[in-house]
Amino acid sequence: MHQNVRILHTKLMFMDNPKNTVIKTSFRLLLLGCGIMSLLIGCTAVNLPESDVVASFSGGTITTETLDKEIQRHLGTAVKSKTDAETDALKAQKKELLGQKKFYIELINEMAMRELIKIKVKEKKLDKAGNIRDSLKHVEEEITLDQFHESMHGPDGIPVTLEEIQRYYDTNTARYRSIPFSSAQEEIRSILVEGKEREFVVEYLRELMDAAAITRSYEIMRIPEPTEEELVLAYQDNRDEYMEPERWRLEGFTITADGRDSAEKRAQKASALLGAGESFESVASAYDMTGAYVASEYIVGTDVENIETALRASAEGDPSAPVKTGDSFGIYRIRQKIPAGRLPFEAVREKVRSRLLEIAEARILDQNRDMTLFSVHGKRFTLGEFYQEFREMPRNEQARYRSFDQRVQLVDRMIERLVLLEDSYERMLNIQNSDDIDQEQQELLAGVLHQEEIDQKIDISDADIKDYFNKHKSRFKLPSENKIRVIVVRGDEDPEKALSKIQAAYGKLRGGWNKKAASFEEVAREYSEDSQSAANGGLIDEWIKESGDYMYETGVHVFHEAVQKLKKGEISKPVILGGDYYVLQIVERKDSRNLSFEEVREYIAQELQLGEHEKATAKMNEDLLKEAKLIIYQSALRSVMDKYKGQVEL
16 A cells, blocks of 8 residues: 555554464465365265255355355456566466366365354354454454555546646656557556645545544543652652663674584684683684674573573683584673662663553543543544554554654544545445455454464473574574665666766766765765765665665665675675666675574564464364365366366456
């Protein structure tokens, strides 16, 4: 969805729950990916020549009409995801798919599974819980607002005249030099619609808001700021909560294998040298890949990779025995021990303030829960309803709306959303998408069923997590990061002119026998066509990783290859990506590093949880199909297959 519409869209507020996304995604993948053998368990082939029932199972049937609808929905989704250039390949794929019996059987199994899960959900009354009802409502709202966005781009949406299309075509002759006007019309119309979208949405929403009879009572959610006296008193009453653990300031270096010796053998040699009196610095210089040792801070009690155990066996300041970390070994020493202690008030002032604000917020909610926060067309929305929606947001989104002014902005977005939904319902956009809404809601309910039947019974232990970490350490590595300057010259309209311009910029950076080289900042401001970075001397604000996303081109291998070849301060030759030209300079670099167990513990736990979830879900689906005694009627199935035999267009 376009960024302009996202401003008004719910995904930013209510439905971006990573847990729900994982549940829905894994359910969809499992239904389609369990494998034909497991899906066919319990299926019986019976001939009923004159029946329009393709399959039956305990609790329902699948007709030729519903199967036909599912086939068109399934292949229609594939059509939407393809570009014109892939049309021939798509037709070949569809023709092959429609000729395979297992394609139809897998769809039948998927349809039966949805119905069986729907029955089980109703039996357990999972769809009656308040938070689930809210989620189901948000699914409908999401799809309805998506349809609103699509309608803006349709023939009755944002208006674009033939004269405007012709004017754009004439203005961009280099782009359309070999394309006739008739062939370029639809592309140009889409470009012009995109350009008009923000203005159109703002004006459209303003007209709806003016007619909506809106009232607002923001003050009932204002939280009073605690006084300094209240902050100090709260700190004194809860001093034991503001303790700092013992910390050690460490120095260490890492030893890896070389062409002759293993990492373990080299670590033993390094340890022997240290034991013989060689300095920590000189041994690190000889045995660490970077030729240096690294300072870090360690929280006592975590015992990451047995470092603490090794250090406790050594006197303070003395080097530890080698500690195995994956395929390498580390040697460490304690430079300073910082004892545990109570944190001073100023160090925890903000934490105390946040706690008092939370207490005050709970009190205000309790007092004003049923008071009207705003109304739209006379329909009132209470402070309690607002907080219910607020708490369904992801935690990182909640953190963006902590102050009173930020909460006001959030309420305004809710009002805009409701006004748009009212208009969409009046135009019956939700009815037009009822099938999509039903499918998404059923997937959500399936996720809830999985949560109750499967996820709550999965137990991932610390031992499981640590074992996985030790077996896959090579996966847990942060890529190198680079701060760069860049000069960008767009090449989409006139490639020859762009090439000439980037070469001129590069020439100024290089200088010559009678010319001094210009600074990168100076040349970027003069030549770069990326206005944001050019104004900053070509500097990109964020760190660029190997998987970074500076514009879309930085995901391309050639970009990162160019970055990695450069040393700090070096300037690249012109690099072409997606038709545009780049010259790069490395300003600062952070080398890649292995992640510690603590840094990846939560990620591993989630990955193991998902793996167990998928196995248990496949087993549950298999059992449901067995119990339901799914029967597929071959004569009816053949009639559906005959209809699609050789067919490509839907």
